[in-house]
Amino acid sequence: MLVLWCPDWPAVAAAAVGGVAVTRPTAVFSANRVVACNAVARRDGVRRGMRRREAQSLCPELAVFGADDGRDARLFEAVARAVEALVVGVEVVRPGLVAVPVAGAASYFGGEHALVERLVDEVSAAAGVECQVGVAEGLFAATLAARRGELVEPGRVAEFLAPLPVTELDDRAELVDLLRRLGLRTLGAFAALPERDVVNRFGADGLLAHRLARGRSERPPLRRRPPxxxxxxxxxxxxxxxxxxxxxxxxxxxxxxxxxxxxxxxxxxxxxxxxxxxxxxxxxxxxxxxxxxxxxxxxxxxxxxxxxxxxxxxxxxxxxxxxxxxxxxxxxxxxxxxQLELGGEGSLEEDNERAARAFVRVQGLLGPEGVLTPLLDGGRDPAARIRLVPWGDPRDRATPADATWPGRLPAPSPATVLDRPVPAQVFDADGRAVGITAREWVTAAPRRLSVAGGTQRDVVGWAGPWPLAGDRRRPGPQRARLQLLLASDGGPDEPPEAVLVHCAGTENPLWTVEGVYD
The missing domain is CATH 3.30.1490.100 (DNA polymerase, Y-family, little finger domain)
Incomplete structure (x- = not known):
């Protein structure tokens, strides 16, 4: 597979339509955040995911444009035609990225290097844009090769992918974050895991990413021809x-x-x-x-x-x-x-349309805030990650997908998150109150928990603490969260219960129960 990549295509297309010189820093924004910028803007510190105010403070002469998929596709058609003038079987992956089979064309032009040179010259002459070309087995590897301008020899794609960071799986932000926390920072380290263990730990999405890291296609080819x-x-x-x-x-x-x-x-x-x-x-x-x-x-x-x-x-x-x-x-x-349901054809779309009309009618009676839909966003605790968005408003994340959250709880999240945390007390083996030290550790191992002044229950296991990051220059109690596994208060066959608790302070610590695990 040969992939031709036009770097920063949304910014290039926006500048071309807006009549902005290629030497001027340019950025494209969606939901007030940078989604693409050219190399000139990056030299001034502008990055993807950055807020508009921050980007313009770093680069006051920045040319600002809104995201427009139609504009990007319209201008990229000229690039696709230029490639099609030399090679048959052109496939547009997205505006800015095109893939073609390489075997026949390479033989016709006298090798892959000669074909790459002809393609770059043709695109530059016909469309007036810069591009990079990569050749490798499979679309994923070929795309990464295009970003680096490399031609990977057959049979060496796994060797090419091995040293690359797992962040190249950029459309799987949660998986990438989990892999990095587990110490798997390269595609080669991820590919070295046994496939059975990958399925058990990361599920179906992890298996697909594992196939890519090993240099294979995301899905095996389907041999049957579409009717x-x-x-x-x-x-x-x-x-x-x-x-x-x-x-x-x-x-x-x-x-x-x-x-x-x-x-x-x-x-x-x-x-x-x-x-x-x-x-x-x-x-x-x-x-x-x-x-x-x-x-x-x-x-x-x-x-x-x-x-x-x-x-x-x-x-x-x-x-x-x-x-x-x-x-x-x-x-x-x-x-x-x-296949989301067993109903008739189109029933899911019809249900969605009826629900949307009902939501709009309710908003007409109660106002825009009358219908809210939840959106999973960034945050340190389960309650903070849920953001309610009025129906019809853009459902864009308020924080970048790759944002780090010091003190964020690891998966899984509590099955029940309490609207109002319940006061509690945590004691050590000698009956003294447990708190959080200045070094963000517990003063003693938790051994008993009392919720809302009730009976003390034994703590048979605990994990944490996860400190809540704040402004350390300001005085205030240290805060952290712990997971406590409580002994069953029923019969011997009753399973233990796990809770998420929050603590603030060392002297006279304030404990609350924030969530319950199944």
């Missing part, structure tokens, strides 16, 4: 000449397309989008995806492709409107993970 009836073709009268019309129609087509695949137990990972114009022009593009496409994912890619077709530069756009659209599953995988 012809899974291809969806739609005729349009009047013809489609505007992107907003195509976007509206794509939503219904995407739902029907994915429902047909689900009926055969399949999901699409390579989507072919083909169109015919009123003048008979043939348009086509293949989109490759790491994860099986949902209806929303299919609709997005149809919209992006129409952005590239209908809003291309004069001379490159179709001379007439689109009369026929065909969605074809070029590659499929087993779709067990997408």
């Amino acid at each position: 012809p009836e899974l291809t969806l073709t739609e005729e349009f009268d009047p013809v489609i000449e505007r992107v907003d019309v195509a976007t509206f129609l794509a939503q219904g087509l995407a739902t029907r397309f994915c429902s047909g695949l689900a009926g055969h137990g399949l999901a699409c990972t390579r989507l072919g989008i083909y169109a015919v114009t009123e003048d008979g022009e043939q348009l086509g593009r293949v989109w490759r995806c790491a994860e099986p496409l949902t209806p929303a994912g299919v609709a997005d890619r149809v919209r992006w492709q129409f952005e590239g077709w209908l809003r291309a530069a004069p001379g490159r756009r179709p001379t007439s409107g689109v009369t026929r659209l065909r969605l074809e599953p070029e590659e499929t995988v087993e779709g067990r993970s997408l």
